[in-house]
Amino acid sequence: MSEKLIEFRDVSFRYSEEQPWVLKNCSFDIYKNEWVAIIGHNGSGKSTIAKLLNGLLYPQEGQILINGMEVNQDSVWEIRKEVGMVFQNPDNQFVGTTVQDDVAFGMENRGFDRKTMIEKIETNLKAVGMQDYLLTEPHRLSGGQKQRVAIASVLAISPRVMILDEATAMLDPHGRGEIMETVSEVRQRNDLSLITITHDLQEVVQADRVIVMNEGEVWQEAAPREIFEKKEELRSIGLDVPFAAILADELQLAGVPVARKGPLNHEELLEDLWTLHSRT
Numbered sequence: 400m401s402e403k404l405i406e407f408r409d410v411s412f413r414y415s416e417e418q419p420w421v422l423k424n425c426s427f428d429i430y431k432n433e434w435v436a437i438i439g440h441n442g443s444g445k446s447t448i449a450k451l452l453n454g455l456l457y458p459q460e461g462q463i464l465i466n467g468m469e470v471n472q473d474s475v476w477e478i479r480k481e482v483g484m485v486f487q488n489p490d491n492q493f494v495g496t497t498v499q500d501d502v503a504f505g506m507e508n509r510g511f512d513r514k515t516m517i518e519k520i521e522t523n524l525k526a527v528g529m530q531d532y533l534l535t536e537p538h539r540l541s542g543g544q545k546q547r548v549a550i551a552s553v554l555a556i557s558p559r560v561m562i563l564d565e566a567t568a569m570l571d572p573h574g575r576g577e578i579m580e581t582v583s584e585v586r587q588r589n590d591l592s593l594i595t596i597t598h599d600l601q602e603v604v605q606a607d608r609v610i611v612m613n614e615g616e617v618w619q620e621a622a623p624r625e626i627f628e629k630k631e632e633l634r635s636i637g638l639d640v641p642f643a644a645i646l647a648d649e650l651q652l653a654g655v656p657v658a659r660k661g662p663l664n665h666e667e668l669l670e671d672l673w674t675l676h677s678r679t
């Protein structure tokens with residue numbers, strides 16, 4: 400088992416004393432180099448978890464540890480060197496007037512020296528395929544390009560964990576696929592842990608592990624295959640299953656046998672059908 404990077408210990412959170420608890424006794428661990436997808440119905444507390452991890456919010460109860468360091472007001476600047484976040488709307492995260500200024504901003508805030516900054520701007524924009532846009536004004540970029548720059552800005556601070564909170568939600572399926580491919584590459588190259596918060600099941604099935612939230616509680620955590628086998632239970636808490644699994648059920652019902660219980664994507668479904676039916 401690899402080393403723990405994040406520990407959520409009995410965390411409860413509410414936005415104010417007058418408001419209900421948004422997270423209730425949540426506990427989970429995330430390991431180094433692991434990719435964890437957090438899913439759950441609207442309002443189940445996913446984004447709140449992301450903000451707690453980055454010290455944008457603090458829990459009223461429980462403890463959050465990042466690499467052994469507790470997230471609190473004293474540690475918040477150290478924590479933000481470890482945890483990088485990319486949000487849904489890239490326009491809300493741009494601060495620089497050019498792409499290079501923007502990537503520099505996070506590093507400036509964290510006290511990087513000039514030489515390191517120049518090197519990191521170059522290598523990280525290259526890692527996301529945006530090296531030709533150094534002097535471009537961010538508003539001239541497409542949605543996908545903006546998210547690439549946002550990812551480069553996060554990578555530039557060399558975090559241990561990158562959180563993508565609905566970061567691909569505004570892109571078309573092709574753009575989403577491209578961004579996730581880039582993220583997957585940079586994750587491996589930089590030995591990062593990755594937390595993705597998303598409603599896109601194509602993304603979720605690629606994760607190592609899935610944490611399912613329901614009404615502010617950790618409902619279940621397991622590998623994607625194990626999670627998506629519980630189709631009826633998932634539906635009962637307002638969640639869907641991958642389209643390939645639904646199609647496999649329909650095929651079975653129509654009398655077409657499918658080998659695997661729940662294929663996670665169309666490649667698996669095709670492989671099943673090919674293996675079974677090429678023999679007949």
Ligand SMILES: Nc1ncnc2c1ncn2[C@@H]1O[C@H](COP(=O)(O)OP(=O)(O)OP(=O)(O)O)[C@@H](O)[C@H]1O
Nearest residue numbers: 414415418421439440441442443444445446447448
């Ligand atoms: N700034 C805030 N002040 C008060 N309540 C908030 C605030 N932000 C979120 N909430 C409430 O906290 C609960 C959890 O919200 P959160 O954004 O964490 O859910 P989520 O699972 O990310 O939802 P979604 O899938 O819709 O993005 C919701 O009931 C929401 O209305």
